[in-house]
Amino acid sequence: MNIEVANFLKEHKLELLEDWMSAMKRDEGERSLSVISDAMFQEISKEFIEIAVSNIIDSESDYKKKVERFTERVVRIGWPLVFLMAGLDRLKTLILELMQREKEYSSEQTVELITEIDRWVAPMANQIVESYSNNWEKIVSLQKVALQELSAPLIPVFEKISVMPLVGTIDTERARLIMENLLSGVVKHRSEVVLIDITGVPVVDTMVAHHIIQAADAVRLVGSRCMLVGIRPEIAQTIVNLGIHLNQITTTSTLQKGIEQALEFTNRKIVMLKEGSH
Template structure:
């Protein structure tokens, strides 16, 4: 039974790949399919089919190595888990349908072939999903660590003036880290004015606004003033729509405008200097 399935897959590999790509593009998430280029999608699809075929011919160790490489690749390009599970199921359907069309699967041996497919695809399906999930979890953990290390640092730009650039989505855990870094930096750099730059924050909701207001209040309690800069038009519209009250915060639309205002607040200003020719 396994030999018949293996022979069909090996002799119809290109046809299976073509059908699989076509049907997965039709059924896949439109946003994902649109973002991933045809070259990347074709390459990952070929790798996926090769992975399943290799399970027929390679040792467990070789298959495991190929599987881990595939998992790392699809996690990197952003294949969702449901896309992977659909892909495995669709591959199964294409093979079974193709073998039925050629008369390999008949009414007489239908149950026997069904049991053969389950016996072959079941363990492989479990192993693929397990490896994909562990790879995805490891990737997300590493990204969180990197984001934590790279973001939310208070940077002194002038005497008494510091900037904290924020990048990416802010959740409760990050908000706590921001607060700690902010208060520690204000004391360390003896900041009089702190600018929180949200240019790189894609979304501002009620929870994030609440954390920013808390941060501003904490800065005020340690003797400094807080300013929110980098408010883009779409962010301003969201803040108004949600009814978020930022009256306790000084706001500016750009970092440059914020620095100019901070200089005025510390009795300084930027002046032009004429250079003698």
Template sequence: MTQAINPFIKFIQTHREELLKEWPEKMKSMDDQKVSSVISDQAYTNICNEYLNILLDNLLISNEDVSNKIGDFSHKIVQLGWSLSFISTGLNELNKILFEKMTENSSEEEKMQLVWQFDKWISPVNREVLNQYASSWEHTVSLQKIALQELSAPLIPIFENITVMPLVGTIDTERAKRIMENLLNGVVQHRSQVVLIDITGVPVVDTMVAHHIIQASEAVRLVGAQCLLVGIRPEIAQTIVNLGINLNQVITKNSLQKGIEAALEMTNRKIVLMGE
């Protein structure tokens, strides 16, 4: 598309330096300091400059390469932690800056004509940026959810044939299922003889949680290993007694250290202090 037809190309090229001073400053002024406190001034300028490059590419060539660039750009601003509303408002601010500068000495008719040009040339790019941002954000959140699920119930080998699963936070049905899967897969993978489930970081042990722990212990036993429940704090012990929960089938210890000592004994080993 030639510059004679498109009113934005020559203007952006001619006033690029001015735009890259005013727009990033406007972006920073809109921020609530949560982002700007960790992002440098140059980073704002770089992001704004990259958007202007995309805008010019779209105005000049308008092909699939521009869509790919928008995808990369959107992924980058997701990684910066900018919200969708912040990006949308920021793009609108650029529109205002462009419109005000391009219509300083224009008639009402010329202004209305430029509004139509905005809708034709600029708005589609902005919509694509926001759509790609939303898609990239959903993908990022999905990956984070998978990572959190994997970290929510890790099985860690600490000695030969001895593994520990430290649990932190509440345990619901979905997480209990993940715990069971990781336990069984880990026992086979690490050839565990003893598995320690550490509930030091679990705030509440109610009937449902106790039921899941008993199930996990039984499942571990069925694949040829033994299960120890460690990290039972006094308040947790009191809750278990008050609820009438029966943990007789599970070996319990009040700390991870005691559990490791018991696991070593169960595998015919012990900790020996070396003399000087």
């Protein structure tokens, strides 16, 4: 990198930071800065300028580590990659303006200066894009695993009775996960009755009903009984209108009624104790 540009960056780091923050607030403000406090924006902006200077003075491995930490942080707070790229473009413009303010350059010198600044920023931009993409993929993978773990749990509520509460839409991938968790959970908990609670499923169409029927059939194959609970009036009407037959599945309108029915299937029932009984 041009020695003059490098020295200027090191000497004017604080000035660049202030000007960059003001410019980004003015140009990008509401779109990306509303998600963080002013104090955090200042802290991250300082880190951004430090990375720019690190590109000059640090070893390649140290520089990459700093970029990795920085991009991991901005991914977590929700800054889009386009915001960082706009920030780099703004930084280039500010460096050029500040250098021209301090010294007069001829047309040829200005062109050479712009070329040197671009030459310095280009690998920095590539490193940020690569690191940002890697961190984004990591977070998406972690979120996907977390959602899968939470999306279809089988919960033992009584001996021999388990409940699988479903919330949200059910697509093919989630239906596969439901089937896997259902079968492994039935064996693990030795469940004789499994209640699939669809209270939190907003829409039951032909595909969703098909997946539920498949799950019930699979449960029967491993020697257990499947119940479908939480059927709201609008869901019942949809099932009838679609001509879907749930003849092989016991259904109830609420989870409470389903539990009572499941207890009867396992030769038990809920008994109200008289006052004073022990």
